[in-house]
Amino acid sequence: MSSGLTDLLKTGFSMFMKVSRPHPSDHPLLILFVVGGVTISEAKMVKDLVSSLKPGTQVIVLSTRLLKPLNIPELLFATDRLHPDIGI
Template structure:
């Protein structure tokens, strides 16, 4: 058994040249014509847009990102993406290695922080 980070799996599904369906990413229809196409897809084969088809991709990581994850993203994107595509990485915060145990063990998970 080998370990592959979930972030790496997602990025490889998006940028792989074979372009299989991405089971972890769902396309949400935007307008009336998209809804009609989705309705007709029950009767005929309609290809959903692939995330790798867009010229700019935003990758937003909720909860923060570590420098090692940023390096992993850079390596995977540079190995797979075409030169005409741009990937922007956004996160809620930049995490240090000492932040991980603090977030896991000192935050009270059973009592929500409602600002009272």
């Protein structure tokens, strides 16, 4: 919040200056949360891809459910897609 004319000028001129904003890839830790489920092979694929593109980055893959490959067709072709039977 600007409190005077000098602060107003400083904030106005900062729009024209090259200011580097933080980017998610700048951090050494990446947390990926997948809603709906992820298989172990997908989680490994993400970890391998990130480590090959940006060495030294730690990846944590979280999910609402750990899926087996046989669960995927069952979830895709559920008769009631709004209320799938998730085994609760």
